[in-house]
Amino acid sequence: MPSASGPLVLARALRKTFGSFTAVDGIDFEVRPGEAFGFLGPNGAGKTSTMRMIACASPVTSGELRVFDRDPRTDASAIKARLGVVPQADNLDAELTVRENLLMYARYFDIPQRVARDRAEELLAFVQLAERRDSQVETLSGGMKRRLTIARALVNEPELILLDEPTTGLDPQARHLIWERLYRLKRQGTTLLLTTHYMDEAEQLCDRLLVMDKGRIVAEGSPRELIARYVTREVLEVRMTDEVRAANAGRLATLGTHLEHLPERLQFYADDGEQVLEQIHQMGLPVERALVRRATLEDVFLRLTGRTLID
Amino acid sequence: MPWPELLTMRRDEVPSLRRALRMVQRSLMVYRHSWMVIVSGFFEPLFYLLSVGVGLGGMVSDVGGISYTAFIAPGLLASSCMNGAVSDGFFNIWFKLHYQKTYDGILATPMRVSDVALGELLWALMRGSIYATTFLVLVAVMGEVWGPPVLLSPTALLAAPAAIIVAASFSAMALLLTTLVSRREQFDYVMGLLVMPMFLFSGIFFPVSQMPSALWWVFQLVPLYHAVELLRGLTTGHVAPVLLWHLTFLLLGGAAAFVAAMRRLDRTLIK
Numbered sequence: 001m002p003s004a005s006g007p008l009v010l011a012r013a014l015r016k017t018f019g020s021f022t023a024v025d026g027i028d029f030e031v032r033p034g035e036a037f038g039f040l041g042p043n044g045a046g047k048t049s050t051m052r053m054i055a056c057a058s059p060v061t062s063g064e065l066r067v068f069d070r071d072p073r074t075d076a077s078a079i080k081a082r083l084g085v086v087p088q089a090d091n092l093d094a095e096l097t098v099r100e101n102l103l104m105y106a107r108y109f110d111i112p113q114r115v116a117r118d119r120a121e122e123l124l125a126f127v128q129l130a131e132r133r134d135s136q137v138e139t140l141s142g143g144m145k146r147r148l149t150i151a152r153a154l155v156n157e158p159e160l161i162l163l164d165e166p167t168t169g170l171d172p173q174a175r176h177l178i179w180e181r182l183y184r185l186k187r188q189g190t191t192l193l194l195t196t197h198y199m200d201e202a203e204q205l206c207d208r209l210l211v212m213d214k215g216r217i218v219a220e221g222s223p224r225e226l227i228a229r230y231v232t233r234e235v236l237e238v239r240m241t242d243e244v245r246a247a248n249a250g251r252l253a254t255l256g257t258h259l260e261h262l263p264e265r266l267q268f269y270a271d272d273g274e275q276v277l278e279q280i281h282q283m284g285l286p287v288e289r290a291l292v293r294r295a296t297l298e299d300v301f302l303r304l305t306g307r308t309l310i311d
Numbered sequence: 312m313p314w315p316e317l318l319t320m321r322r323d324e325v326p327s328l329r330r331a332l333r334m335v336q337r338s339l340m341v342y343r344h345s346w347m348v349i350v351s352g353f354f355e356p357l358f359y360l361l362s363v364g365v366g367l368g369g370m371v372s373d374v375g376g377i378s379y380t381a382f383i384a385p386g387l388l389a390s391s392c393m394n395g396a397v398s399d400g401f402f403n404i405w406f407k408l409h410y411q412k413t414y415d416g417i418l419a420t421p422m423r424v425s426d427v428a429l430g431e432l433l434w435a436l437m438r439g440s441i442y443a444t445t446f447l448v449l450v451a452v453m454g455e456v457w458g459p460p461v462l463l464s465p466t467a468l469l470a471a472p473a474a475i476i477v478a479a480s481f482s483a484m485a486l487l488l489t490t491l492v493s494r495r496e497q498f499d500y501v502m503g504l505l506v507m508p509m510f511l512f513s514g515i516f517f518p519v520s521q522m523p524s525a526l527w528w529v530f531q532l533v534p535l536y537h538a539v540e541l542l543r544g545l546t547t548g549h550v551a552p553v554l555l556w557h558l559t560f561l562l563l564g565g566a567a568a569f570v571a572a573m574r575r576l577d578r579t580l581i582k
Contacts, residue, residue: 018582055419057415057418057419057580057581058581058582059581059582076423077422077423078421080419080420080421081420081421085419087415087416087419089412091412091413091415091416092416093337093413093416094411094413095344095411095413096337097344103340104333104336104337104340105416105420107333107336107337108333108417108420108422109420109421110421153419156420
């Protein structure tokens with residue numbers, strides 16, 4: 001039995017390869033009870049492979065992985081009984097109605113039929129799908145399917161919920177509803193483990209983040225810590241013509257703490273963005289557009305990998 | 312994959328009957344919405360029997376001392392077991408596996424691949440047994456009312472459990488075949504080059520003795536041939552030791568196909 005304070009997930013030198021391709025390249029991390037833990041990174045960073053290994057849906061290539069202090073290789077059913085899984089692509093049962101999806105899923109967990117019926121009603125209300133209880137899954141919108149998938153993952157009252165890009169492809173309203181529901185779960189003490197490539201999602205939901213790139217961990221910490229450690233308080237985005245940029249590269253590089261050259265803009269990291277903008281004006285350089293904003297995780301990612309998250 | 316591994320199951324792979332029955336429960340839930348699909352399965356062998364057996368049978372003399380209708384009825388029963396398995400395996404299971412990803416969802420619960428595989432097999436078997444028994448009862452009644460009789464011996468009672476074994480065996484083989492098909496077009500090859508020829512050349516419509524004797528060895532490898540011979544032996548009362556060979560082929564072939572299908576499913580789903 002795991003001790004109450006022991007990690008729910010523990011990975012040591014965890015690797016996953018597909019043929020000659022290395023998806024996860026020796027990572028170490030722990031997920032502690034009650035926290036909202038996020039994997040952040042672009043597509044292909046190894047987030048989903050890591051999640052699938054934890055969910056016992058993908059065999060570990062090498063290294064150690066313990067979930068609830070058990071080995072996914074030998075104890076998959078016992079682990080899965082305590083997990084809730086929201087996969088990247090919805091895999092709802094298309095041949096069943098909304099409510100039947102929950103009822104049947106409960107049966108796979110050996111939940112008695114009577115309990116399952118009550119729980120299905122509660123969950124339908126929780127994800128605001130009560131009115132669609134008898135609809136065929138196919139007739140639901142993307143956001144509704146996502147909510148149903150989340151409800152389905154809660155049917156066994158899991159101790160740990162794995163969410164792989166829970167809001168990718170959804171409209172802003174649907175995203176906010178899902179975030180709000182995940183918040184509630186977090187407040188109730190459920191441990192959340194999610195992957196995302198949305199910075200705002202990571203900042204909103206996660207207590208602790210692992211930034212992944214090309215199968216490796218490049219940084220770890222709370223969103224605030226990561227911003228403090230890798231970037232400045234503010235970022236100044238400046239648009240100017242290529243000629244001006246080229247002719248003044250040396251002078252511009254002296255401004256702020258750090259300068260990032262992006263194809264369509266310059267990003268100055270500084271604790272006071274307005275001050276840097278003032279300096280540019282004093283140099284007499286023509287600025288097409290300028291914007292001072294708070295630094296985000298996107299900037300952290302840019303500093304760490306030298307790439308934007310758009311891929 | 313080495314053969315010994317194919318024929319032995321690891322302890323953690325042995326499916327649980329309790330979990331497998333969850334899959335049956337799922338199918339029952341699904342077909343509550345579309346029970347007509349199930350009912351329509353009854354008609355296929357019946358229509359064949361009426362058209363070929365009764366219609367054509369009137370113009371054909373007896374085959375080996377029995378009426379043509381009595382000759383082809385057990386063959387049609389065998390082929391309906393095959394067609395049921397193929398349509399369920401191919402069109403339903405393939406779509407759940409590759410398109411709807413239903414099994415991925417189910418495998419995120421304590422259910423294992425082997426439980427899912429056994430569950431789908433049990434469901435196919437249940438469906439097949441209902442069809443087989445209904446067909447046998449119908450032809451028995453038809454034979455009594457309009458003649459000529461189709462079930463010629465008390466051993467015809469054994470045709471019902473035998474048809475269940477045939478259905479199970481074909482379901483396992485169809486499951487294996489389904490795991491081998493990765494693209495939709497491949498269905499057409501399988502249907503056109505495997506299922507259809509089996510239907511035409513397995514001794515349903517004429518005795519295989521009409522074929523060149525050099526092909527005898529080929530027939531020994533055709534599952535439908537064994538099914539037809541087994542069922543015909545029982546419904547006509549031509550019970551001989553060779554029926555045991557047909558039975559053994561179907562049992563061993565089905566079991567091997569099931570284990571191989573389970574392994575293939577595991578590789579497709581857990582990766």
